[in-house]
Amino acid sequence: MKRVRFYWWLAQAFVKKNARILLASMLVSFVSMIVLMSLYPIINAFLFNKKEVTGLVGAYTSQNLPDEVSTLLSSPLVHVTPKGEIIPIVADSWELFEGEKRYRFHLKKNLNWDDGKAFTARDIHLRLEGVELSVIDDFTLEFKLSESLNIFPVYLTKPLIREPLRGIGGLYRIQSVKFSKGTIDTIHLYPTKKDLPYRVFRFYKNEKDLITAFKRGEITRFTTLTPQVAQQFAQWNNTAVKKDVDYTRYMTLFLNTSAPSFETRDARKAVAYALPDLRDFGQPGIGPIPPVSWAFYSTVKQYPRDLKKAKDLIAAEVKQGSSSAGLTLYSFYDYGDVAEQIKSALEAAGAKIDLRLVSYIPDTFDLFLTIWDVPDDPDQYFLWHSTQASSPTNISHFKNAKIDQLLENGRKNVNVQQRKLIYKEFQELMNEELPAYFLYHPYVYTVGRK
Known part of the structure; x- marks a missing residue:
């Protein structure tokens, strides 16, 4: 018993003498444990994953993250399925008022940003042209449109990002x-x-x-997108190269329909018949809507290379200007190889081509070769509608009353099956009018360490 008392007094004396040190040690241990617990996902991912x-x-800021990053960080208000159905993600439901010009979105509750902050409607700051955004309450947003648009929700598929680069429901x-x-x-x-x-x-x-x-x-x-680069690294022992088709982008030859050279449909067909086979660069295109879209229609008119038809039509229909000038073909430096092949093919059909590689979109041109991003929805109003002919989006300055009506009807209708019929006719007519020639969806090569 005396020995127990001795050790008890000894322990009391030790604690009393070293109380500050013991208290500080306990505090440091507690803080360290909290820090380690909070950093565990990072440490685990870095050391073991x-x-x-x-x-x-590219040059990016926190305001315009590339999709490859933003889709990992966060979720959108809605998602459009491969079948064209719009399903809510962060949104819970929505209503349409005042002749399709006012949308009210109800948001899901009990959601948090990845820093733990509660998610509310006041965190959303979307900027859409012709759209006024207002917050009704913590879980209700209202979008007021300058023009009616029944398919407006398809434009709300971008991941929501809050400063400083916080996401909601992301994988990262x-x-x-x-x-x-x-x-x-x-x-x-x-x-x-x-x-x-x-x-x-x-x-x-x-x-x-x-x-x-x-x-x-x-x-x-x-x-x-450059096959020569991919071939170079395919020879490396520790490197693997994977080839895919990028259906989100389209290499397209735009024809300036407001220029004298391509005012007529036959003049534009002359170019189509002269174009070379470019399948080494990508999957050949069929029409304005890619084959992965629910609205794609495969049996539209095609123009296989026919040098005789091309020569006859170029001689009869294409106004080429003076002998020294000819037709101007613009493209970016990155697409110089493709532009050279098109130039050679058109010259073989009797056209005079002045190829100019630039770093900007030209104000005036006869032909313009570039890649553009295909929208998720088949709505291509901004690309081809007559009201957009003077805007940068309608590159071909194309005007066609029938196309206008189809584009308007496609935006007014939310029924997928009815929209399919509308866009079927749209694709057929576009391949008859040919304001542009849809060359190919580029091959994309992923180069990586084994």
């Missing part, structure tokens, strides 16, 4: 962001679910810098 470092080309969260001269240099992401890799995105000014970064080991993967 696979790490992917992706290189991208931001660990850190590094900026350089106002644009993002590097983004580090860690996963919110098991078995997902730790992700890093590094941004470069051009493809040359991107390729150099891969060679130096700064990145482990990147994508390119």
Whole structure:
């Protein structure tokens, strides 16, 4: 008993003498445990998960993240399925008022941003042309449109991002962001679910810098549209190259329908019959809507290469100007290889072509070769409607009353089956009128370390 008392007094004396040290140690241990628990997802992802470092080309800010990043971080108000159905994600439901000009969206409750902050309607700051956004209450948004648009919800599929780069319901969260001269240099992401890799995105000014970064080991993967680049890395023992078709983009030859050269449909057909086979660059196009869309229609008129028809039509229909000028074909430097092949094919059919590679969209041209992003919905009002002929979106300056009516009807109707019929006729008529020739969906090559 005396021994027990002795040790008890000894313990009391030790605690009394070292109380401050013991208290500080307990406090440090408690704080360390909290910090480790909060950092566990990052540490676990970094040490035990696979790490992917992706290189991208472009200048981005927190206001315009590339889709490849934003879709990992957050969820949209709605999602459009491959069948054209609109399903709510962050939104719970919506109503339509005042002749299709006012939409009221009810948001799901009990949602949190990835930093734990409660999600409310006041966090949403979408900017859409011709649309006024107002907050009714914490879970209700209202969109007032300048013009009626029954399919308006299809334009609300972008992931919601809150400053500073916070998402909701995403597969990843931001660990850190590094900026350089106002644009993002590097983004580090860690996963919110098991078995997902730790992700890093590094941004470069051009493809040359991107390729150099891969060679130096700064990145482990990147994508390119250039087959020569892919072939170069396919020879490396530690590198794998995967080839896919990018149906979200379309290499297209736009014809300026307001220019004397291509005022007539037969003049535009002359170009179609002269065009070369470009399947080495991508999956051949059929019409304005890609084959992965629910509205795609495959049996529209096609124009296989026919040099005799091309020569006859060019001689009879195409006004080429003076012998020194000819037709101006503009394109960007990145598409120079394709532009050269088109130039050669048109010249073989009797056309005089002045090829100009530039870094801007020209104000005046006869032909313009470029890649454009295909919208998720088949609505292409901004690209082809007569009211857009003087805007940058209607590149061909195309005007056609029948096309206008079809585009308007497609926007007014929400029934998928009825819209299919409308866009079937739209595709048929577009391939008859030919304001542009839809060349191919580009092959995209993913180059990565094995």
